[in-house]
Amino acid sequence: MIALMIEMTGHTLPTVAMELMSLALHMTTQQPSEILALVYGKEAEEGAWRFAEESGVETLGLVWGENERTGMETGAALGEALKERGVRTILGPHTPSAMEIAPVLAVALGLPLLAGVVGLDDEKGEFYRSAGGGKTRLHIAAPESAVITIQPGLFDAAHRADRPGSVTFVTPSSPKGPIELLSTRKGEVGTSNLSGARVVVSVGRGIETQGNLPLFTRLADAIPGAAKGCSRPLVDMGWMPYPCQVGITGSSVSADLYIALGISGSSQHLAGIPQSTTVISVGRDPNAAIHAVSDLIIEADLLPFMEATLALLYHQDKSTPPAAR
């Protein structure tokens, strides 16, 4: 059996849910298998109904009440729900929260963990992971059985099923982990939907001061459909919200176009963009590591570059920078 980890963070199903379904269906063409979905997180009940309707597969909703759960508690609960099920492979999204849950789940079920898969080769029976900041691809023989986290945006979403799957709700026995969640604080609302975005404009320390950020915001807003991203130092300094962070400890993006403004290209940042098709980097360091993965390198001072680009986008004179929309 193949199990899917479907994490709800609100009322809508995450885009990656039907992408995982698509991969599971593909895997069943290689080796016939049943598919089971586990829906957890906020609004899990609603999510379970929605996923069963869209996917047509048996769906388990983990319903726990209002309290938020740690990754450890969720991982242990998923393990408990799957223990007697004879699951061969578990597919989850490679997102910050699933990255906390998946290792616990793997330990609970005694399975190996294959994290951050960015591709597969059916003929060779291999999965790919990116390494070396996106410059290298590791080929890994597909394990018989494993917990596998998949980079969002890798597969087309599966088609909607003709008929809904069954839904069952389970209440986990609240296994206690070594970490106890005492309280939670609502973070700043993220304005980004990085994982599904086709265009991402990211800003780094090259922006120099927080006071320059409105210029970045105006530029990103001027590009239709662009999501805003950033490097980690901007989040650490409290200049940008965490949902905007791109990289190994933030979000992974699979954009058609990734524009990096004043970002040097540390391996931790590059780990979040290996699936992006075209990368444009703008900065004043001709030797910045980001250039190695860039299709277009613009060597420039960031502020004049952003002002000039905005002026072009709005067909205005460079001397009269456009006001915020």
Ligand SMILES: Cc1cc2nc3c(=O)[nH]c(=O)nc-3n(C[C@H](O)[C@H](O)[C@H](O)COP(=O)(O)OP(=O)(O)OC[C@H]3O[C@@H](n4cnc5c(N)ncnc54)[C@H](O)[C@@H]3O)c2cc1C
């Ligand atoms: C465990 C761990 C996890 C991490 N996870 C992440 C992560 O998920 N994501 C992440 O991004 N980082 C992460 N980091 C931090 C990472 O190591 C780097 O410190 C960070 O990515 C650097 O951010 P930056 O490129 O914005 O800054 P810098 O490295 O300082 O680069 C700034 C760039 O802007 C250029 N610049 C400066 N001023 C201007 C100007 N006026 N005009 C044009 N260019 C200019 C500079 O030449 C430089 O190239 C992590 C680190 C650790 C240890």
